[in-house]
Amino acid sequence: MLQGIREARAAGEPVAWATIVGVTGSAYRREGTRMLVRRDGSYTCMLSGGCLEPEIVEVAQQVMRDGQPVRTEYNLDEEVMWGLGIGCGGAVDVYIEPVQDEPVTNRWLEALERGELAVLATPLEPGLGRLFVGEAASAGALADAGLEAQARARAHQVLQALQPRAATHALRASDGRTVPVFFDVSLPPAELVIFGAGHDAVPLSRLAVQLGFRVQVVDMRDKFALPSRFPGAQVRLLRPEHFARALEVGPRTFVLVMNHNLLIDQSTLAFALQTPAPYVGLLGPRSRFLKIAEGLAREGTPLTPEQLRRVRSPVGLAVGAETPEEVALSILAEVMALQRGYPAGFLNGLEGRIHDPTEAPVV
Incomplete structure (x- = not known):
């Protein structure tokens, strides 16, 4: 859409933005979804599965001619006589406006x-x-x-x-x-820092990049920490004692510890728990995490009750994952659920809005 706006401005042509500003019941997309419409009727992105777009284009062309925004509701219930017959059972409120150069x-x-x-x-x-x-x-x-x-x-x-x-x-x-x-x-892209560049980190990084995460992969082994193994991710060759100085982990950074080395994981976990990361996951069984916690206690830096609660262990959702690709899916599903405030339950049988975390089922 941004490229389309740049091209239209360079050509001196108007464009309009159509934005979903409200949803009642079920709809294909949620509030904030945008669609860019050009004067010739072509458009970038969609607000529905393809049923709304022709009518929105027509309204947007009128908006470009008049220069005035229009707010209109589209009923998606197939039982409504003059509805669009999409069958979602809801309605969307769309605000269509010219993209002004101001x-x-x-x-x-x-x-x-x-x-x-x-x-x-x-x-x-x-x-x-x-x-x-x-x-x-x-x-x-x-x-x-x-x-x-x-x-x-x-x-x-x-x-x-x-x-x-x-x-x-x-x-x-x-x-x-x-x-x-x-x-x-x-929103800036969500950040995921993967500590450990082993073979199972490769599909995790790849899937996270595909989902739009800004990914960093951190490892101290130069044979593993290779950019060629992690396309789209930033690869950092760092030892644990350098993490605090070299890495910036903020309140929107999700952390996964998977070095497959007990002592390195222990040092990494100690670092991660000193940051405001909203998610700190540790790969492996719960018994492994307890060993790491015991090791930190022996070193004189026992984990506080709050820090113990922060660590996700075992990591991921219980979907029966076995292969590295399946484990990656399980982990990122958990990250996404926590990021968006959902309990990650089954949707089967849910009669409310599936995009409302307060209505989503817990299983």
């Missing part, structure tokens, strides 16, 4: 290009402005001071979440009326 929009596009953590607050009523809020600075303003204060507070709450989600929130303007404001989110 400071706030350009700052948002820059954040998306760079993979910055940021929020774009857009009131879904015309004439109220737009607000960009990043970790270090903001841009733009809303026409109503009370609305802007609430939008800023909400945006900062979103920035603090481990996996922020785009959503529309009802805020109250200074005159007392309720205004829907859509909070879109720009």
Whole structure:
């Protein structure tokens, strides 16, 4: 989409963005999904399985001609006479707007290009402005001071979440009326640090890269820590005593320890537990983790109860994984579930929204 915007601007042609800003019931995609439409009717990305797009293109072309945004609801229930007959049983609220060449929009596009953590607050009523809020600075303003204060507070709450989600929130303007404001989110890629470059780390790294993770593979063995073995990942040749100085592990970095060496895993785990990583996984049976904990206690650095709870051991979901590829799938499924706040239960029989972690079943 970003490339499409660059090309359209270079050619002096308009483009429009169609964004899902609300979902009722079941739908193909969730809030924050975008689709870019060009003047000739071609488009990049999709909001559905292909049924919504022709109608959205038609509306977007009108938006490009008029220069005014349009908010419209598409009913996906096949039983509704004038619905689209998709059969999902829900509805999507779509906001279609021209992509303007102005400071706030350009700052948002820059954040998306760079993979910055940021929020774009857009009131879904015309004439109220737009607000960009990043970790270090903001841009733009809303026409109503009370609305802007609430939008800023909400945006900062979103920035603090481990996996922020785009959503529309009802805020109250200074005159007392309720205004829907859509909070879109720009997220940097999730980071995964794999300690250990053994053979089983290869499919794990490969799958993580395919899922969009920014992957680092760390090992002290030069015969294993080879970039050619881990396409798309950054490979670091480091000893444990150099981790603290050379590695940056933040609150959005997921850590997996799989050196297949008890002493190296012990040193690595001690380092990982000093970081704010939200996920620290240790490959191997629970008995192995207990041996490592005993070793740290003998060295005079016993793990605290909180640190013991932080370590995921055994690592992964119980799906009967045996091969390295299956183990990789099990591990990354657990990482994704924790990252997004889901209990990782079966979906079978669930009648609520499958994308609502509060409704997902626990098994």
